[in-house]
Every structure is written in structure tokens, then in C-alpha cells.
Amino acid sequence: GAVVSQHPSWVICKSGTSVKIECRSLDFQATTMFWYRQFPKQSLMLMATSNEGSKATYEQGVEKDKFLINHASLTLSTLTVTSAHPEDSSFYICSASKTGDGAFFGQGTRLTVV
Amino acid sequence: DAKTTQPPSMDCAEGRAANLPCNHSTISGNEYVYWYRQIHSQGPQYIIHGLKNNETNEMASLIITEDRKSSTLILPHATLRDTAVYYCIVRVADSNYQLIWGAGTKLIIKP
Numbered sequence: 545g546a547v548v549s550q551h552p553s554w555v556i557c558k559s560g561t562s563v564k565i566e567c568r569s570l571d572f573q574a575t576t577m578f579w580y581r582q583f584p585k586q587s588l589m590l591m592a593t594s595n596e597g598s599k600a601t602y603e604q605g606v607e608k609d610k611f612l613i614n615h616a617s618l619t620l621s622t623l624t625v626t627s628a629h630p631e632d633s634s635f636y637i638c639s640a641s642k643t644g645d646g647a648f649f650g651q652g653t654r655l656t657v658v
Numbered sequence: 659d660a661k662t663t664q665p666p667s668m669d670c671a672e673g674r675a676a677n678l679p680c681n682h683s684t685i686s687g688n689e690y691v692y693w694y695r696q697i698h699s700q701g702p703q704y705i706i707h708g709l710k711n712n713e714t715n716e717m718a719s720l721i722i723t724e725d726r727k728s729s730t731l732i733l734p735h736a737t738l739r740d741t742a743v744y745y746c747i748v749r750v751a752d753s754n755y756q757l758i759w760g761a762g763t764k765l766i767i768k769p
Contacts, residue, residue: 550701578757587745587759588702637701639757646692646749647757649701 546572546642550650557628557657564624565653567638573618574640578647579611582635594621628657661685662746667764676733678763680746683727688750691722692757693731695742695765702745705731736767 547570557563567577575596580588592613594600600613610632612624621640625632633656639647663681670676682691692707706713706720708729713720719732733740745762 548701580759587761588757589759590757635699639702646690646704646707648704649694652699652701654699 546570546640546648548638548640548648548650550638550653552653553651554654555656557655559629559657560627562624562626563628563655564622565636565638565655567621567623567640567650569619569640569642569648572640572642574621574642575618576641577615577621578639578641579613579621579623580637580639582637582652588637591623625655628655630657633657661748661758662760664744664746664760664763666761667766669766669768670733670736672738672767672769673735676736676740676765676767678731678733678744678746678765679728680731681728682746682748685726685748686750689748690750691720691726691729692747692749693718693720694745694747694757695740696745696762697739697742705744736765738767738769741765741767 549568551566577594579591582588590603591606592600592602594613594615596615596618602608615621637652639649641647690707690709693705694702696702706718708720722729743762743764747757
């Protein structure tokens, strides 16, 4: 199967700082990547769809100025949580679509804002 | 909203076959059935997908009813490491459409 690597796997940051999460497709090119957020005991909630070379499409209720997404290449997308606050603490997951095989997921990033 | 419904939880004895049902009565002709699972604090893992024929791989088997309105994921010999939340999702293949996640089934394998 295809491999998607997400980094870091966990991060603790101070309130008001920014955190960048990277998502890489290691053995395939992904024109589209997705970013999800998951709170404890809940299912994955789509935050945004990221297309290589264009602006991300955000789901309703997700602040695009707070969650900055960059998809500069076919193998890398980044999510930056700006001015993080404790309520942004969550499990963030990226996925990349591989044509014909569906979507493959990173291992997730546990963000804790203190 | 998710286009699938699954039981919230199931138990299965270790070594037995685990059969996880999924209803997708509004599935369209070009939508595939995908199964993923998520072990605690990890990203979802792809298991299997199918359109209308039954499928089998090294992880599981997928049985799709003839009318395609429901399917069953079968883990033939469940182990403790198969304890996870299992998600059934319908999606158009060869597309970049996002996955719509339901609540899934929490499968607990008991020794």
C-alpha cells in the first residue's frame, strides 16, 4: 500500500504560538490531500481539501486564517495552526488520495496547547 | 452526513471470525464501498474496498449484497491487535472526493 508520513507525531506548544504539521506521500504523487481533526471519542471531521498549486478549500466553520494550508508540491502539504489556543488541542490527521486505490492516511499529530 | 450506518460496537472472541455489517442503502452505481480501521491514537488504516463483487486480501474479506445496499467485512481469525474502530465508507473511486466519516463500529476482541 501507499505510505503517507506525517510529522511530528505529537507536539506541545504554548498558547499564542504557531505550529506546523507536515504531510508527505512517500511513494506516490498526490494531487489532493485532506486535513482532518479528531476530538476524543469522535469521528474524523474534515477541515480542508488541499490541491497542489492552488488554494485549499475549507469546510464550513473552519477558519482559513487560523489553519493555514500549503500544498506546494505533489508530495507535501503542510498545516499551520496559527496563534494556537487550548481549544485547538486535538488529533490532526492528513490523507492523500492515490488514483484507483483510495485514500491513505498519515499516523496523525497529537497537538496539545498549554 | 455519512451515507452508511454501522452498529456502534461489537465483541468477538480471539481466533474467531469477526463479521462487521454496514448498511449503505442509498449507494450510487459508481460508488465503491471502502473499509478503514483506526487503532487508538493512530491514523486510519485502509483495509479493503469493492464495487459489487466480493473481495479478499491479506487482511480481510468484503462481502457485498447483490443489491449493494449492505456489506460485511470479515476478519477471518481475529487477534487482539484487531481491536479498533472500523469505518465503512462509500466513495466514488478514481476521484479526489473527500471521505465522509460516520461513527464506525468499535470492535473489541476478547481473549
